Amino acid sequence: MTRKAQQANEYLQAGIRKQEGHDPNGAAQSYTRVLELDPHNTFAWYNLGVIAQQEGRTADARAAYDKALKIDPKFTSALYNEAILLRRSEPDQAIGILKRAIAANPKVDTAARLQLGLILADGARDDEAEDQFRRVVAASPALLSSVPERFRDSVSPSPTSSQAGSTR
Known part of the structure; x- marks a missing residue:
């Protein structure tokens, strides 16, 4: 690993610790330093998006997620968060993004x-x-229980024959 890559990784880890320690400003500074060393670091862009989203800075969050997705179009965390960000304002776009996330990673x-x-x-x-x-x-x-009530009966799993009970 080059010295520059090592430094970027150290700043990334510091940013994560600061973010977990509820220091979004310190975390953002660390992620910005990562990007000065490695402008293609998807995790730094993604985490800047998370911080901006948590602070209600929608445009900044979206820009950061978009930068992460330009680097890695299948970065499911960025896809998912951007879709949540757009859910109310641009639902059709959010639908398309969620479909991309599902296709990119079945784990989500x-x-x-x-x-x-x-x-x-x-x-x-x-x-x-x-x-x-x-x-x-x-x-x-x-x-x-997370499914809207009007859909619950139609999507409930039907009991198997063993769950339905037997007369023996």
Whole structure:
């Protein structure tokens, strides 16, 4: 590892510690230093986006997520957070981003599908929303309570024959 890369990594780790220690300004300074050393560091861009999003600086958050996604178009955390950021203001764009996140990484499938279903339901796209909620509940039945009430009966897992009981 080059000295420059080592320094960037040290600043990144410092930024993470500061962020975890609830020092967003210090963390942002560390991430900015990382980017001075390595302008293509997706994690620094992503974390700057998280800080901006937490502070309500939507435009800054979106710009930082976009920079992370230019470097790594399949960076699912940035995709997911940007979709959440756009959920109310640009729901169609948020839907597209969540679909990209699901395609890029099946591990985010359940959380992304739940958010996708919620956005679709808000947009009166009930058939599509129901499909997403059905997939969410099939993968994680405990999330049924997160599904809007009007969809719960139609997406509830049906009991298997052993769960339905037997007469023996």
